[in-house]
Amino acid sequence: MTVAAHPRVPRPSEDPHGGPRRLVGSLAALGGRHPGAHDLLLMQCTGSLLPVGGGELPAWARWVLRAHPWVTVARAPSAAGSPADTPYPVRCTRDASAGAETWIPVTVRGPDCGQRLDALAPWAAVARTLRPEQLPERLGLLPPARTAAIPALAVLPAAGELVADHRLAWGPIGAIAYELATGEPVAGPLSPLRLVLRAPQPVSRRDALQLRRALSRLRVPLQAELETRHGAVQLAEYAASPLTVTLLTPHGPREVHDPWFPREL
Template identity: 70%
Template sequence: MTVAHPERPTRRPAEDLHDGPRRRVGPLAALDGRLPGPHDLLLMQCPGSLRPLAGGALPPWARAVLRAHPWVTVGRAPVLLAAPTAPGPQRCARDDAPAPDQWIPVTVCGARPGQRLDALAPWAAVARTLRPEQLVARRARLAPGRLADVPALALLPEVDRLVADHRLAWGPIGAVGYELGSGVPVAGPLSPLRLVLRAPHPVSRRDALQLRRALSKLPVPVQAELETRYGAVLLAEYAAGPQALTLLTPYGPREVHDPWFPRGPLY
């Protein structure tokens, strides 16, 4: 006699509450070989593998934050290779291959003032990466009440309309970006709207001034960065047209006259 067994449900690719399949942890390339850049959000497969820049172990508040929401933000600092002065490679508990010698600068933020930790994250322990440009589409996942309570979140479609006139790729960063990426309600009614505008090619000061004026009319404070190939400058500073600009680079701020064609060494 043949016994019928109930059909087993088809197993889906590894997914989690953070929406979508995770990248296989290990030395495989992600993002078409591109390492994460400033303001990207990383979902850590092994949060305990982070190493504070100041040395020592992760503080208790950081461990608690990472256990609940293992998302970190990439900082504007160089990616490090393993060296005697840097943390040695750490093998992720869920990894099936040794970690590569690449350490990403990241920031962990807690709920209380002063809870900010700069650390290094091994690239092998990164499960997912979200760029700011990917976050706007995630607004539809928020509860309707969040849009009513947080003006910065409600205004994203208007920002998209204003920036579209200048054909710049853009995305939210800061508290608004973190909430869109992680789903953690960290933005508040008074949260400013921070934006990164991708500008690999020169933007005229006239266009920058027009965009700054349009954004300044929104009912929330807006701080926008023009991200060039060499670093970022504030949109407001560039639009104002000073002779010298502050270019934020992975090696620290530098004074330049043209953020697209800076002269002299940047590090």
Template identity: 75%
Template sequence: MRNSTEELHDGPRRRVGALAALDGRLPGTHDLLLMQCPGSLRPPAGGELPDWARTVLRAHPWVTVGRAPSPVGAPVDVPRPRRCTRGWPAAPEHWIPVTVRGPRPGQRLDALAPWAAVARTLRPEQLVGRQELLAPGRVAGLPALALLPEVGRLVADHRLAWGPIGAVGYELGTGVPVVGPLSPLRLVLRTPHPVSRRDALHLRRALSKLPVPVQAELETRYGAVQLAEYAAGPLTVTLLTPYGPREVHDPWFPRGPYA
């Protein structure tokens, strides 16, 4: 595994600032964000981050964008962020919902990150093929990492943009060893246009034959639906949106109440 931070993350860190870090676009769910000043993160209800979260962010200042609304302005329940120490103030006008990954399995913390405190962003699609940045022995010994090329071939048959998320995506993006022998392989499949139930069923069956649990979600313009649920062909499916789950007949043309 390469030890150089610049090599692992494709060059030196960019100058902090929303436009530089995000290439002029807002971050999407499952994106990985490298925080230039992680001390600017705050819990959604205000206050300070717990000690374990501050310790994690000092060592590995990476967070994952969550599926929640992005507060705009300066709501009373969101404190103004501290100024970054590297010359850029953390912008109070835009907050990104993120999740901090803890040192223990399943330990997570929801937080809000100021937009201008983001130094780098990685989309799931950018993580495909990054196994070469990890130690070869580690990739070969972990099914969720070793089977990524095979997953790519199966998804390519359906001409969908895709990328790993969850523990696999986090390790590929950050280099932090979080994948275990029993870790599932979670995927996001970009589906801006409708996918037929038949195609979804064929893909689900192909992925289910792999010797590792695969959890894939179809990301539409309105939210995400689990591939397995959609392929099963129920009358309604659960569409995960920034404002909560929603029971809909068609995730590409959603009509239905929020849960």
């Protein structure tokens, strides 16, 4: 059975987000790929979100999701189970042939600064995913005046060139990522440019220091994290060459000597 789109959501042919949406179905419909931290998910059925800790979605979250049904994947463990395992029924028509549900940890961004809601989203209700690497190409979809008014948006191409010199896949995260995905003007003139740098292979401290220094010349507040196979470490911390660094993992932060080969200290 096909789920009708929310009345305020354009049809696929009119989709301003750059592509057709997936109908609700099983995990296999997306080739089995699970989203990672900082991915943005377009929800087909926002009423199926479950706040962490139980209860109903607050009024502000329902209002935000009606206008822009995007959520950000959090760095936390996924959960498995069927809709019958949830505290109350999931209000979303689902493919009857779908197997046990996979619940993705997500964050809903509120209209006020710092307003966030941690929730679980059923993978079957995800219509589309956008990875940070896909977002820079969407810069041209924003009005030129908007890009010029927000320094973190204006320097995005220059940041990409600096990262490309080090042969790392990259993408924006945080407020800049959300604005590029949704078109909603959530970033401000003082918003930092936050980047995730994909580093499945080890990066030397020397290269990290060179990249950090190059990025610091962009003259905007900038935060970058190196994403390894085991989690993320802040570029500035790693480049400073401390004996240990904080590795951010789905199960919480860990103090390690090497973020690519973490061992218990």
